Amino acid sequence: MHPTLRHLTAATAVALGLAAATPAPAQAPAQAPAAAPPANTLDAIRARGTLICGVNTGLAGFALPDSQGVWRGFDVDYCRAVAIALFNDANRVRFVPTTAQVRFTALQSGEVDMLSRNTTWTFSRDTSLGFDFTGINFYDGQGFMVKRSLGVQNARQLDGATICVQPGTTTEQNLADWARGNRINIRPVVIERLEDNIAAYNAGRCDAYTTDVSGLAAIRAVQSNPNDHVILPDVISKEPLGPLVRHGDQRFADLLRWIHFGLVAAEEFGITSQNVQQALASDPRPEVQRLLGRTGDLGRMLGVDNAWMANIIRGLGNYGEIFERNLGPIGLQRGRNALWTQPGGLQYAPPFR
Amino acid sequence: MNETAAPTAAHSALSAPRRGPAQGGKAVAWMRENLFSSWWSTAVTLALAYLLIRYAASFIDWAFVKAIWSVPTGANGLPDTTSCRDNPGGACWAVIAEKHRFILFGTYPYEEHWRPMLVCCLFVGLYIVSAMRRFWNWRIVPIWLVTLTLIGILMWGGVFGLSYVPQERWGGLPITLILATFGLAFAFPLAILVALGRRSRLPAIKAICVLYVELIRGVPLISLLFMASVMFPLFLPEGMNIDKLLRAQIAIILFAGAYLAEVVRGGLQALPKGQYEAADALGLSYWKKTLLVVLPQALRIVIPPLVNTFIGFFKDTSLVLIIGIFDLLTAGKTAFMEPHWQAFGVEVYVVLGIIYFIFCFAMSKYSAGLEAELNRHRRR
Secondary structure, rough: OHHHHHHHHHHHHHHHHHHHOOHHHHHHHHHOOOOOOHHHHHHHHHHHEEEEEEOOOOOOEOOOOOOOEEEEEHHHHHHHHHHHHHHOOOEEEEEEEEEOOOOHHHHHHOOOOOOOOOOOOOOOHHHHEEEEEEEEEEOOEEEEEEEEOOOOOOOHHHHHOOOEOOOOOHHHHHHHHOOOOOOOOOEEOOOOOOOHHHHHOOOOOOOEEEEEEEHHHHHHOOOOHHHEEEEHHHHHHHOOOOOOEOOOHHHHHHHHHHHHHHHHHHHHOOOOOOHHHHHHHHHHHHHHHHHOOOOOHHHHHHHOOHHHHHHHHHHHHHHHHHHHHOOOOOOOOOOOOEEOOOOOEEOOOOOOE | OOHHHHHHHHHHHOOOOOOOOOHHHHHHHHHHHHHOOOOOHHHHHHHHHHHHHHHHHHHHHHHHHHEOOOOOEEOOOOOOOOOHHOOOOOOOOOHHHHHHHHHHHHHHHHOOHHHOOOOHHHHHHHHHHHHHHHHHOOHHHHHHHHHHHHHHHHHHHHOOOOOOOOHOOOEHHHHHHHHHHHHHHHHHHHHHHHHHOOOOOHHHHHHHHHHHHHHOOOOOOHHHHHHHHHHHHOOOOOOOOOOHHHHHHHHHHHHHHEEEEEEEEHHHOOHHHHHHHHHHHHOOHHHHHHHHHHHHHHHHHHHHHHHHHHHHHHHHHHHHHHOOOOOOHHHHHHHOOOOOHOOOOOHHHHHHHHHHHHHHHHHHHHHHHHHHOHHHEEEE
């Protein structure tokens, strides 16, 4: 072989090797960034036969695989509810664990159909990021935990207190804003790791620990004596959580929105997984009959079976049951997530007609 | 110490033939030689022995004596870990008993766990066969192809009556082994080509190879993984999704390739110029020269840094946790997130550490043996 030919062969081999191993991002600029996924997500899910749901990689009570590797939690049940509405099968859903950094890309790129991943509904996410939040299924917010022995009743009594907080989160900023706004003097103790924060709080280095209320409840539940600790009723920031879909998925968003409202309405009407069958047969209230699909065509208007809500309630229960099953064990109270008929409750469903 | 050492030396010098080294036993002689040869050495020995005994004792106390091995099931059907939580001085191995299958296999369907289990065995078997020099010929290619196909069939299923398991349900040890094995198996040939290309006399080839190595080495693995998982999907055409694991795998291959290429290049440079010239003088073609003369010698020289890189990459695969893939480490971390298990992370980490250690130590021991065997001709 001629020497140059030899080199050519070597060159080709190397080039081929590189080409084979390099994903070709060179064509990237030609494509529109944030490529719009299939025009109609609902049809795509039907054609596929399974819903793909982005969930947290692991957060007790909201989304966490159990010892058998089965996903369980509040957010997970919302995914299952959608699968029941579409396919009448709670298992026709694939859970894609997403970290905080990749969750929005996963939804934008169509890797997942929806996110049910304790994501706070904010202005910029709803508008410029191109998502539609379909409702608030959990009102979270930053709160305080103190030792019962301190005798503190509300957050305003924390004047002069030392408060443990994690750095670099909105938590720290919220705390400072709240203290300034209320002319309260607090001394924040900033500790990087959660475990060290808890240790400092337990050792008495700080009078209170602050983070989202759902997090406080989970921490309180695993203290050696949970009753020694109190979560103060004050909430100093708004963290409304709910499922979200891409812009342009109005029909899919409608489905998610009304599943949540249906779950809340079912609790308001007193329909549970236990008595749904009986209610379907004999409940005289017209709205219940429409909700459960005995009369009216509500399901068909959404593009699903008329028995959609009855199936969901039979499989998962109403809003209160889902809440108690998943968030009860980590020590969360209903609080603001009680029905609007309860004092302080915010969960309210528009009429089903 | 000094007073005793001096007379002994004088004494042994005088009566050396009668005082054999066997006196007082081999162990005592060894200890005297290595641990108590001077007052300084004795002090260090005693201090280290004190620390070792103290911490080993408290570890044994924690891990075995005071440990709790199982917990009862509570009223709500969940394990009741109160006994563990009231026992802060001891380990709670019940978390491993409860969660070991999740740690090893992640969210893979519970009743199908025999499949990832078999996959792990196949991987270990593949490593053992590949390590045997008897198979270092053409036979290794079909062995790898068949094993990897089997692994694919077992993990995905969907044929031969096996149920289909989508990739996002894979997890635990198989993910770690897949990422490491495929990563290194593809990165190694790539690295050799790049290393050869970097020494090429053709400017274009050389430039491409230098650019590749410097670009990839210039960024951390974590940013490559982010590119693969966050930016890359946005560039793809509508409705097209490349599997998340595959994207991470490609990022790992590219990253490992750049590092291994530099290791291989080191070996190529260490080879005396006479070897190249002798091969040229024999009239060998470029590829014959490279395959028969250069590479066998060059790779032999770089076994230690190669294995160093391999071991590093085996552990680096755990970085995929940032893009939500449940590898061994992530599965372990997720296992103790349930509120009633939250306090027992150390136990899980100890077990994970042991698993990682077994694989890394095996690699290290094997390479030490291989090095000794292949470099026998150099020992005089």
